[in-house]
Amino acid sequence: MWCRSILKTRAVFSNPSISTYVQCLTINSPNFVTLRHPVRRSFSSNACDYTVGDIIDQWSRRFENEGITEPVESIEHIVAHVIGTKKIIDILNVRNNRLNANQIEKLESMCECRLSRMPVQYIIGEWDFRDITVKLVPPIFIPRPETEILVDFVLKRLNSLQLDSCEILEIGCGSGAISLALAHACEKIKCTAIDTSPYACDLTIINRDKLNLANRVTVIHATLKSDATVEVFKELNGASDMDLNLRLFDFVVSNPPYVPTKHISKLQPEIRIYEDLRALDGGDDGLKIIKPLLKYTAKVLKPGGRLFLEVDPTHPEYIQFFTNKYPDFKLHHEHTYKDFCNNDRFVEVVKAA
Amino acid sequence: MTQIRRMSLLIRRCRLDNYWRCMKLRNLAKIRELHVSSLINLGPVRNFCNSHASPNILEDKIRRYLDYVTKEYKNEASKSNFFEFIDLKTVGHLLDDRTHLVENIQNLQDLAKQDVEMKKLAKEEETLYKEQLNELDERLLDNILINICKESYDSIIIEITAGVGGQEAMLFVKDLYEMYMGYAKYLDLTHEVIDMETNDNNGIRHVSILLSGDETYKLQYEGGVHRVQRIPATERSGRVHTSTASVAILPTPSKVQIVINDKDLKIETKRASGAGGQHVNTTDSAVRIIYLPSGLSVSCQMHRSQIKNKEVAMIKLRSILYEQQLNKQTTFISELRQKQMGMKSRNEKVRTYNYNQDRVTDHRLQNGTMYNLPEFMQGGVALEKLEERLHKDIQMKTLLEIINKLQTQIKY
Ligand SMILES: C[S@@+](CC[C@H](N)C(=O)[O-])C[C@H]1O[C@@H](n2cnc3c(N)ncnc32)[C@H](O)[C@@H]1O
Numbered sequence: 001m002w003c004r005s006i007l008k009t010r011a012v013f014s015n016p017s018i019s020t021y022v023q024c025l026t027i028n029s030p031n032f033v034t035l036r037h038p039v040r041r042s043f044s045s046n047a048c049d050y051t052v053g054d055i056i057d058q059w060s061r062r063f064e065n066e067g068i069t070e071p072v073e074s075i076e077h078i079v080a081h082v083i084g085t086k087k088i089i090d091i092l093n094v095r096n097n098r099l100n101a102n103q104i105e106k107l108e109s110m111c112e113c114r115l116s117r118m119p120v121q122y123i124i125g126e127w128d129f130r131d132i133t134v135k136l137v138p139p140i141f142i143p144r145p146e147t148e149i150l151v152d153f154v155l156k157r158l159n160s161l162q163l164d165s166c167e168i169l170e171i172g173c174g175s176g177a178i179s180l181a182l183a184h185a186c187e188k189i190k191c192t193a194i195d196t197s198p199y200a201c202d203l204t205i206i207n208r209d210k211l212n213l214a215n216r217v218t219v220i221h222a223t224l225k226s227d228a229t230v231e232v233f234k235e236l237n238g239a240s241d242m243d244l245n246l247r248l249f250d251f252v253v254s255n256p257p258y259v260p261t262k263h264i265s266k267l268q269p270e271i272r273i274y275e276d277l278r279a280l281d282g283g284d285d286g287l288k289i290i291k292p293l294l295k296y297t298a299k300v301l302k303p304g305g306r307l308f309l310e311v312d313p314t315h316p317e318y319i320q321f322f323t324n325k326y327p328d329f330k331l332h333h334e335h336t337y338k339d340f341c342n343n344d345r346f347v348e349v350v351k352a353a
Numbered sequence: 354m355t356q357i358r359r360m361s362l363l364i365r366r367c368r369l370d371n372y373w374r375c376m377k378l379r380n381l382a383k384i385r386e387l388h389v390s391s392l393i394n395l396g397p398v399r400n401f402c403n404s405h406a407s408p409n410i411l412e413d414k415i416r417r418y419l420d421y422v423t424k425e426y427k428n429e430a431s432k433s434n435f436f437e438f439i440d441l442k443t444v445g446h447l448l449d450d451r452t453h454l455v456e457n458i459q460n461l462q463d464l465a466k467q468d469v470e471m472k473k474l475a476k477e478e479e480t481l482y483k484e485q486l487n488e489l490d491e492r493l494l495d496n497i498l499i500n501i502c503k504e505s506y507d508s509i510i511i512e513i514t515a516g517v518g519g520q521e522a523m524l525f526v527k528d529l530y531e532m533y534m535g536y537a538k539y540l541d542l543t544h545e546v547i548d549m550e551t552n553d554n555n556g557i558r559h560v561s562i563l564l565s566g567d568e569t570y571k572l573q574y575e576g577g578v579h580r581v582q583r584i585p586a587t588e589r590s591g592r593v594h595t596s597t598a599s600v601a602i603l604p605t606p607s608k609v610q611i612v613i614n615d616k617d618l619k620i621e622t623k624r625a626s627g628a629g630g631q632h633v634n635t636t637d638s639a640v641r642i643i644y645l646p647s648g649l650s651v652s653c654q655m656h657r658s659q660i661k662n663k664e665v666a667m668i669k670l671r672s673i674l675y676e677q678q679l680n681k682q683t684t685f686i687s688e689l690r691q692k693q694m695g696m697k698s699r700n701e702k703v704r705t706y707n708y709n710q711d712r713v714t715d716h717r718l719q720n721g722t723m724y725n726l727p728e729f730m731q732g733g734v735a736l737e738k739l740e741e742r743l744h745k746d747i748q749m750k751t752l753l754e755i756i757n758k759l760q761t762q763i764k765y
């Protein structure tokens with residue numbers, strides 16, 4: 001289904017090299033998506049003669065000429081991936097080395113993808129989030145750096161409350177970044193992660209199992225509906241307590257879709273073409289999910305429990321308005337935190353004890 | 354001690370023998386613990402103890418220093434700042450014992466003066482007490498020395514920068530970089546390059562490595578100017594060149610040691626402008642932090658995770674602020690501390706690596722020349738041994754400096 005949305009966007013997008021990217025993406029199993037790079041020998045046959053340094057110079061120039069954003073970083077991350085490292089700095093030691101034919105072929109097909117504006121994170125198939133590395137596959141939402149700070153606030157609060165254990169529900173887990181980073185950082189934490197996309201659930205499970213967190217992170221394919229209930233579709237890998245409308249949690253955390261629909265068409269092609277737009281489209285005011293989320297949270301939080309949200313900077317004011325307007329929900333807006341760029345980005349809400 | 358004093362001569366001897374035997378055993382077992390290792394490896398101190406038959410100046414100085422410390426300890430009102438180097442919690446009871454011993458010796462001497470009959474007996478007892486006093490003094494000194502160099506940090510930043518010698522100096526930085534990376538692996542430290550500037554010919558202009566672990570203090574004395582003498586690979590005429598690189602060791606203080614107020618920070622990221630969050634895709638996770646009170650700026654772009662870049666930048670910032678803070682303090686004690694951390698020796702030529710002669714010479718030590726340069730450059734046991742020698746040497750020199758200073762200030 002996401003493929004359809006890509007094709008739709010494609011019509012709007014006018015980069016001539018775009019035709020290559022559709023080949024990049026193939027669904028090769030009924031419920032999972034993998035990435036295949038187009039194989040094309042665009043570079044001269046004597047590419048083997050170039051050093052890593054030359055390759056970086058040539059490709060960054062080409063990217064720049066074709067209007068690709070972050071041209072230098074793009075090729076550096078691709079080279080780093082091809083030589084098997086996560087750190088761009090490691091390239092410095094091998095600038096004079098040469099790549100073998102296989103590596104060059106891989107590199108060139110990856111660069112083709114980048115020319116089609118595919119995000120680097122999808123091209124190399126992974127990115128770092130705090131202390132963990134998560135596998136990333138289009139069109140599942142690529143974790144944003146701001147969200148690392150959201151995790152910080154949750155961990156700090158956990159520390160200050162000195163809880164012995166902490167049950168956390170995450171709504172809309174995507175690749176699993178938040179829940180997995182939380183469980184990875186603190187042994188006391190047990191997460192239940194839900195997402196409306198089965199592909200997102202699958203990816204979270206893959207990432208979870210790589211981090212050996214299966215015993216503390218449960219993934220459930222479920223949707224938060226507009227009537228503020230959660231409908232469970234499928235239990236994945238032995239979740240036991242399935243009725244998410246009855247269980248109580250210490251914390252609820254979410255980075256829900258919050259981009260107002262009118263902004264979607266102005267987003268970078270990287271996002272517009274490759275990411276599942278349902279992961280970020282928050283409806284007219286960006287609050288489409290946030291409103292039922294507040295109501296649902298009021299039901300499933302333990303007294304004294306807390307909700308942590310990442311939102312658009314226009315939203316904290318509404319959330320404060322909401323908690324004041326509906327005292328029956330017993331929610332109290334505790335704090336709005338800024339991101340590094342001084343935007344009001346995170347909200348902490350407390351359920352009255 | 355009180356117990357020992359009541360025991361018979363014979364038993365007392367045994368105790369002492371056991372003490373020495375136990376020390377030797379520990380030596381064999383090569384326990385790699387700081388306090389143990391400095392307990393065993395105190396060459397000069399051992400001399401001081403064994404050579405009490407022919408007292409030398411060093412012994413005399415230390416003995417008088419300990420007398421002074423004991424006296425000051427009893428005198429509760431005294432708040433001599435030289436106590437900064439003494440951990441009274443661990444040393445307190447030793448000082449109590451010492452007071453007793455000294456009193457006993459004094460009493461015996463008085464007794465011998467009064468009573469000729471008792472003289473021989475008293476002399477015997479006195480020898481014994483003196484032996485105990487020697488043993489006690491050694492332990493006291495161990496404790497004090499440990500404290501003098503106890504500055505230890507969970508992590509440090511080691512910075513290597515090319516000095517004179519152009520291209521060749523940058524190749525030398527690369528050699529040193531590899532040596533310290535090897536050393537970090539050998540010591541089982543976690544190591545992470547947090548900054549690097551290279552040139553096109555495989556050389557390194559500047560590199561910073563963050564090291565953490567239990568044994569970071571084993572790099573404490575690496576700071577200073579390192580010199581290389583060799584025929585550069587690029588040199589056709591076969592002439593020996595001399596080039597340099599400077600090494601700085603920056604201890605990274607804890608969040609408690611250097612408290613930074615969030616309000617004093619301006620954090621810049623790629624996303625500084627624009628909507629951010631879900632609106633943006635970027636791989637640029639670089640973070641720059643500006644410390645507003647002084648305008649100092651640090652940055653990090655090592656990691657793909659932005660928050661980790663911020664953490665590293667904060668570590669850098671704290672280290673720099675810490676160094677600045679130490680530099681501002683100009684008391685005798687604070688200068689000593691900086692010296693111990695190798696912070697005062699940044700411009701001092703500390704070591705020469707001579708490739709033609711296959712040797713390394715550390716200029717701070719007498720007999721500081723070692724051979725087998727290739728092995729040394731791997732950063733293994735050879736470097737560790739050298740660090741241990743430097744540690745002992747500098748510990749002792751520091752103590753003497755304290756004592757000398759004390760002598761000029763107080764007459765004891
Ligand atoms: C912005 S993404 C966040 C993903 C991940 N937590 C992160 O921060 O990287 C929002 C996620 O919420 C999921 N989602 C959207 N609407 C949902 C709903 N009604 N119920 C459950 N999940 C939903 C989307 O599939 C998407 O994976």
